[in-house]
Structure formats: C-alpha cells, structure tokens
Amino acid sequence: MKLYAAPMEGLTTCWWRQAHRELFGGADKYFTPFLSPNANLRFQQREMDEIQGEPDTVPQLLTNRGDHFLWAARELYRRGYREVNFNLGCPSGTVTAKRKGAGLLAYPEELERCLGEIFDGLPEVRVSVKTRIGKNDPAEWEALLALYEKYPISELIVHPRVQKEFYKGTVHRDAFDRALEAYPGTLVYNGDLFTPSDIGMFCRQYPQVTAVMTGRGLMADPSLLRQVRGGPAASRQELAAFHDRLLALYTARLSGDTPVLHRMRELWNYLSGSFEGTDRPLKAIHKAKDLPAYEAAAQEILRSCPLKDAK
Ligand SMILES: Cc1cc2nc3c(=O)[nH]c(=O)nc-3n(C[C@H](O)[C@H](O)[C@H](O)COP(=O)(O)O)c2cc1C
Structure with a gap:
C-alpha cells in the first residue's frame, strides 16, 4: 500500500514536507x-x-x-x-x-x-x-x-x-x-484514517486499493506512516526535533514573528494530539505575542506533557 500525505493549506508547506522527510522518512507522495x-x-x-x-x-x-x-x-x-x-x-x-x-x-x-x-x-x-x-x-x-x-x-x-x-x-x-x-x-x-490501526484495517478490508492518503492523522502524529511501515512511534525527542526544525525553517524563511506564530499555531492544532494535558500550554501558544513566549509554551508541551499511547 502506498502512503500519501494529504495537502493541507497552511500546514503541509514545503518546510513541513522537508522536516517530515528528514525526521520521519517521508511519504510515498506529498501534495x-x-x-x-x-x-x-x-x-x-x-x-x-x-x-x-x-x-x-x-x-x-x-x-x-x-x-x-x-x-x-x-x-x-x-x-x-x-x-x-x-x-x-x-x-x-x-x-x-x-x-x-x-x-x-x-x-x-x-x-x-x-x-x-x-x-x-x-x-x-x-x-x-x-x-x-x-x-x-x-x-x-x-x-x-x-x-x-x-x-x-x-x-x-x-x-x-x-x-x-x-x-x-x-x-x-x-x-x-x-x-x-x-x-x-x-x-x-x-x-x-487517523491511526496505524485505522490504516491497517483499511488495507485488510480493501486489498485491491493500492494507495491511501492521510491528512489530520499525519499532522497529529508525524510518525504515522513510519508506523504503518512497521517502524516505531515518535519519541518525545523526535517530536521536539521535528518541532524545532520546522520552527527554524519558518523563522529563516518568513519575515517577522507574526507569520511564524501563525504557522506554528496551526501546527499545534493537530500536533497537540500526540500529547495529553496540553490545555494550559496550548492556550499560552495561542495567546503568545512573540516567539520567546511561544517557545516557552511549546517547550512546556514538548518536555512535560505525557505522550499519548500509540494506538
Ligand atoms: C486545515 C485543512 C487544510 C486543507 N487544505 C487542503 C488543500 O489545500 N487541498 C486539498 O485538496 N485538501 C485540503 N484539505 C483536505 C485534506 O487534504 C483531506 O482531504 C482531509 O483532511 C480529509 O482527510 P483526513 O481525514 O485524513 O484528514 C485540508 C483540510 C484541512 C483540515
């Protein structure tokens, strides 16, 4: 089964694709x-x-x-x-x-x-x-x-x-x-198709289908496709490295804090799905007025919020 990453406006940008390829082994096709x-x-x-x-x-x-x-x-x-x-x-x-x-x-x-x-x-x-x-x-x-x-x-x-x-x-x-x-x-x-088991079940039910595409599930868990291929779930270190890489790419390419904050907030709308107990730091991410405030809140999730159990 080929695994495609769905196009998502404001999310699956060239920089997200680059970070995803580098850290999680990529998709068979991106859009x-x-x-x-x-x-x-x-x-x-x-x-x-x-x-x-x-x-x-x-x-x-x-x-x-x-x-x-x-x-x-x-x-x-x-x-x-x-x-x-x-x-x-x-x-x-x-x-x-x-x-x-x-x-x-x-x-x-x-x-x-x-x-x-x-x-x-x-x-x-x-x-x-x-x-x-x-x-x-x-x-x-x-x-x-x-x-x-x-x-x-x-x-x-x-x-x-x-x-x-x-x-x-x-x-x-x-x-x-x-x-x-x-x-x-x-x-x-x-x-x-949000989890490895959703995709696994789909493949068993539809053996004649040669490719599936996933959007929100992959945004929430960038290791989703790797897991479907038999690899491990994302570790805390990997999620932090992915976040930091993406933040660095956006900071280098976009001018000023505001567009970077905008992109990173969009990302967290989904990536928070990899963690539990994110309510408070997520609010701080959405309220952050500049990158230092943002980074403090994001690091709180990445360092301290428990990872959700892989399904
Ligand atoms: C925030 C957001 C942005 C999206 N942007 C696009 C887009 O640019 N082009 C497109 O074809 N679909 C877009 N979609 C739809 C997704 O590609 C996909 O079809 C949808 O999320 C359903 O797949 P999923 O259940 O795996 O998430 C977008 C969806 C969301 C939630």
Missing part, C-alpha cells in the same frame, strides 16, 4: 497545498516556494478554468513535474462560492468543459483528481463517477463526504465501495 492559477498567469511568491522541484511532491491546482489549469500545468512540467492534481474537494465557502473546489461539483456541465479542456491540452502530464462525492447530497456521486470515467485521470483520490459536511460526521464508505465497483481507473482513498 502541495492548493495553488490558484488565475488570469495573471504568474505564481505568487508563496506558491513559488511550493514548487521547487521536490521529486516526491505533486503540485495541486485549484481553478475552474481549463486555460488557467493548462498554463500552470505546462509551467510545472517545465519545472520538472510530471503529475499535477486537480482540487475538486475544497469545501471552504469563499472557494465554493466561486464555483471552485467542491463548488464546481454542483455544475456538471462546467466541470465537464473544464476537464475536457484539461485532458485535451495536456498529453504529456499526468493529471490526478482529488474529489468529494458531491456538493450537497451523496446521490450526486453516481453522475460524477460517470463523468470522471470519460477522462484518463491518473489517480482519482476520493474523500467520501459532500461539501456541506466539511470534515464532520461519518465518511460515506458506501460511496467509495460504489466507486470500486463502477470506476475503471485507479482509486485512492482519503478520509478519517
């Missing part, structure tokens, strides 16, 4: 948080950082315009990438209001036109798709599957929730089962 090509036909600086040619990383594009997608994919090809990923899953209101991400799923004709332009124009690049199963209702999935079947999608990564469910409630495993029956291409599963 950049979404890049948004637009009429400017230029990547922003923040986006340029994400596309420095890491061979294990797939850039992800968020757009509803075939021509913008084609421009970005060709530019990425020029930079050495041989796969790009199309985001059809982002549930955020600001994105879906523009008929992008999971918002585009509600407009099958527009989606079809966009996919047609993309696949007609890109014989040289593999295009994978990361999708939800609909906008409002899982019943939309059947028609979406029939649409996806028409294109040579290299991998269809399925997060079996509809947009309006965001990340809550139970995933619709039956929709993934239906895809396994009906969809002739390669499927990757994504959703609510």
Whole structure:
C-alpha cells in the first residue's frame, strides 16, 4: 500500500514536507497545498516556494478554468513535474462560492468543459483528481463517477463526504465501495484514517486499493506512516526535533514573528494530539505575542506533557 500525505493549506508547506522527510522518512507522495492559477498567469511568491522541484511532491491546482489549469500545468512540467492534481474537494465557502473546489461539483456541465479542456491540452502530464462525492447530497456521486470515467485521470483520490459536511460526521464508505465497483481507473482513498490501526484495517478490508492518503492523522502524529511501515512511534525527542526544525525553517524563511506564530499555531492544532494535558500550554501558544513566549509554551508541551499511547 502506498502512503500519501494529504495537502493541507497552511500546514503541509514545503518546510513541513522537508522536516517530515528528514525526521520521519517521508511519504510515498506529498501534495502541495492548493495553488490558484488565475488570469495573471504568474505564481505568487508563496506558491513559488511550493514548487521547487521536490521529486516526491505533486503540485495541486485549484481553478475552474481549463486555460488557467493548462498554463500552470505546462509551467510545472517545465519545472520538472510530471503529475499535477486537480482540487475538486475544497469545501471552504469563499472557494465554493466561486464555483471552485467542491463548488464546481454542483455544475456538471462546467466541470465537464473544464476537464475536457484539461485532458485535451495536456498529453504529456499526468493529471490526478482529488474529489468529494458531491456538493450537497451523496446521490450526486453516481453522475460524477460517470463523468470522471470519460477522462484518463491518473489517480482519482476520493474523500467520501459532500461539501456541506466539511470534515464532520461519518465518511460515506458506501460511496467509495460504489466507486470500486463502477470506476475503471485507479482509486485512492482519503478520509478519517487517523491511526496505524485505522490504516491497517483499511488495507485488510480493501486489498485491491493500492494507495491511501492521510491528512489530520499525519499532522497529529508525524510518525504515522513510519508506523504503518512497521517502524516505531515518535519519541518525545523526535517530536521536539521535528518541532524545532520546522520552527527554524519558518523563522529563516518568513519575515517577522507574526507569520511564524501563525504557522506554528496551526501546527499545534493537530500536533497537540500526540500529547495529553496540553490545555494550559496550548492556550499560552495561542495567546503568545512573540516567539520567546511561544517557545516557552511549546517547550512546556514538548518536555512535560505525557505522550499519548500509540494506538
Ligand atoms: C486545515 C485543512 C487544510 C486543507 N487544505 C487542503 C488543500 O489545500 N487541498 C486539498 O485538496 N485538501 C485540503 N484539505 C483536505 C485534506 O487534504 C483531506 O482531504 C482531509 O483532511 C480529509 O482527510 P483526513 O481525514 O485524513 O484528514 C485540508 C483540510 C484541512 C483540515
């Protein structure tokens, strides 16, 4: 089973990927948080950082315009990438209001036109798709599957929730089962695989699936994929080294304390899941006004909070 790290905006940045590779042995594939090509036909600086040619990383594009997608994919090809990923899953209101991400799923004709332009124009690049199963209702999935079947999608990564469910409630495993029956291409599963035993159970239940993708579980426990491969759970020293490495990378690359604090707080929203009794220092992390205050609170967790038992 191949193990993919899910794209997570503000979290799985190039620096997180670098630290994760260095300290926890990496994922079979990483995906950049979404890049948004637009009429400017230029990547922003923040986006340029994400596309420095890491061979294990797939850039992800968020757009509803075939021509913008084609421009970005060709530019990425020029930079050495041989796969790009199309985001059809982002549930955020600001994105879906523009008929992008999971918002585009509600407009099958527009989606079809966009996919047609993309696949007609890109014989040289593999295009994978990361999708939800609909906008409002899982019943939309059947028609979406029939649409996806028409294109040579290299991998269809399925997060079996509809947009309006965001990340809550139970995933619709039956929709993934239906895809396994009906969809002739390669499927990757994504959703609510938080622990090594969740992934192990999934692999036993779905031996025909060749890859799974995990997001929040991996953010909470960066050793998750290593454990699935039979390696050890993260030690306190490793978690501290990972944190310190990431903090050093952010401090070197971002200007001023505020953006660094912002990134590190986002990280702790998940990484705190590796520890117990984090309420007080976590509050201090969120209240910290500068890096010294932040570091004191973060070190309290890393040195003193008990590690959660691995499951
Ligand atoms: C904070 C956050 C940011 C995310 N950013 C992206 C993104 O940029 N692109 C994307 O396709 N999915 C994004 N996702 C969705 C994840 O890739 C993944 O599909 C989702 O977390 C479900 O997988 P999980 O249950 O393993 O976490 C994001 C999710 C969260 C919670």
